[in-house]
Amino acid sequence: MRELSVFYCNKCGFYGYYQLPKNAVCHKCSCAMTRLDMTHQKFVGLSYEERDRLLAAKMIESAPSLACRITAPEKLYRQRKLVGALTQRILELEKEVDQLNETIEWMHTTIWNAVRQRQELKEEIQFLKESSGPDQPAATDI
Ligand SMILES: [Zn+2]
Numbered sequence: 378m379r380e381l382s383v384f385y386c387n388k389c390g391f392y393g394y395y396q397l398p399k400n401a402v403c404h405k406c407s408c409a410m411t412r413l414d415m416t417h418q419k420f421v422g423l424s425y426e427e428r429d430r431l432l433a434a435k436m437i438e439s440a441p442s443l444a445c446r447i448t449a450p451e452k453l454y455r456q457r458k459l460v461g462a463l464t465q466r467i468l469e470l471e472k473e474v475d476q477l478n479e480t481i482e483w484m485h486t487t488i489w490n491a492v493r494q495r496q497e498l499k500e501e502i503q504f505l506k507e508s509s510g511p512d513q514p515a516a517t518d519i
Contacts, residue, residue: 381417384410385432387439390457391464392432411439425461433457 384401385392388408394417395401401410413420413435420428436457 383413383415383417383420385413385435386410387436390429390432390436390460392428411435426458429457429461 379396381394381396382398382401383392384395384398386403386406386408387410388406389403391403391405391410392413393401393410395410398409398412401412402408403410413432415431423431433456
């Protein structure tokens with residue numbers, strides 16, 4: 378089995394691990410990602426902040442005109458961090474939406490079961506009323 382390599386997107390900083398370069402396509406920008414000259418093992422050993430800094434530096438390097446214009450690369454590092462944080466937040470929210478959908482699905486099923494049960498009880502009462510004859514006091518409607 379081939380070893381995993383780290384690939385990153387020059388445009389947005391998204392990164393992932395792939396065996397084959399042809400699979401390394403940014404799912405946000407749909408562009409080919411660049412292979413990082415660091416082993417997968419070493420990269421995953423880095424903290425998230427170290428990864429951000431490394432990739433931000435790579436992104437600036439790959440855009441020379443940008444590097445010339447930006448006099449404070451620290452600004453970009455922070456942006457990359459912000460992008461990371463927002464991406465995480467979106468993932469969290471998506472997960473929350475999934476959970477809410479599951480809850481709604483469950484409630485829907487529960488409500489329908491209750492409605493069906495109520496209908497069955499109504500029919501049973503109706504049946505009892507009819508079979509008990511006219512002399513019996515009528516059961517209360519539900
Ligand atoms: Zn991208």
